[in-house]
Amino acid sequence: MTSVFQAHTDVAPLLSTTPTHADLAALYSATHWSLYDMPALLDSRVDIEWLAHMSHTRTIQRFGHTMQLFAPVYLSNLCYNQCTYCGFSMEHEYPRKTLSMAEFQLELGILHRHGFRHVLLLTGEAPGSVDADYIAEAIHVAKKTFDSVGVEVQPLSQPDYEMLIQAGADSLTLYQETYHKQTYLKHHLRGKKRRQDWRLTAVESGATAGFYRINLGALLGLYDWRYEALCLGYHLTQLQQRYQAVQFGVSFPRIQGMFGEYTVEYPVSDSDLVRLIATFRLVFPDISITLSTREPAQLRDHLIPLGITTMSAASKTNPGGYSGHDTETQFDISDERSVQCIDAVLRDNGYCPVYTDWS
Ligand code: SF4
Secondary structure (H helix, E strand, C coil): CCCCCCCCCCCHHHHCCCCCHHHHHHHHHCCCCCHHHHHHHCCCCCCHHHHHHHHHHHHHHHHCCEEEEEEEEECECCCCCEECCCCCCCCCCCCCCECCHHHHHHHHHHHHHCCCCEEEEECCCCCCCCCHHHHHHHHHHHHCCCCEEEEECCCCCHHHHHHHHHHCCCEEECCCECCCHHHHHHHEEECHHHCHHHHHHHHHHHHHHCCCEEEEEECECCCCHHHHHHHHHHHHHHHHHHCCCCEEEEECCECCCCCCCCCCCCCCCHHHHHHHHHHHHHHCCCCEEEECCCCCHHHHHHHHHHCCCEEECCCCCCCCHHHCCCCCCCCCCCCCCCHHHHHHHHHHCCCEEECCCCC
């Protein structure tokens, strides 16, 4: 399969666009914005207050004052890839842990008592050890008590994705990390993840298999954030055209601290993040936008009205983390508040926390 995303060919006109003053001025009087407005919307000369206001208005029109809450559950920190920015990378020497189904059920029980009905299951990438059969079994277990079960696991084949859907999974999250080929190879040193084309086409295998919701994104900090945003916007447009039954969403994870050393080469500021969220909300008014606990509490509170529709809460990024296992994490959490605290913040700001929107 060839991906709908053809880097450096179809995206090139977007990447080479330098917005004129007239392009920027036209943004303010427009009522709809397209992919071809993205270079201008992402330009630092555009008033960020205007962007934030328009993004807020569009979000309320489409989603009302609601915020979906979910919890991530890490099943394993075993990984057969070497990625420069990740605490699970195979060269880090510490005891690896893969949850048994009994241990997994303990995690689920804790989250259920906290009120969650939507979980996202995550693993390192260790096919052969943490394979599609294991993930399907975990989904089957989670579906007994949770209304919505998503997966963020290694890229799989279409038949494997079909098995996960059959087990009860409804959403697939698969970040491309970076769309920039040379940067991709620089940060993915060993393992199957070096194959960028396999990761790109897996999104389409998931859509063809029948996932109802698919979340995309790039890991911010690996390369120029505007480049990533334009490629992500292009990729999303192509996917929306080809897979019209799928609800797509995006997230903008910024690299956080982890086991080992990593220096962010392309920092993304808080105002850059606001510009990204608002631009995607204006160009893609109906997509979900997820904000994770990677970001600090105060910033998360400020971002709530700007276009976010889905938040994780009280997250642990290690297998067994909710039940107290002292295992290694994938990355550091910044917002460590309880779900009750985040629930209260949302209500104080006039939002209705949503723990399940279907059952
Ligand atoms: S980013 Fe994913 S594939 Fe890479 S080391 Fe971490 S868990 Fe493994």
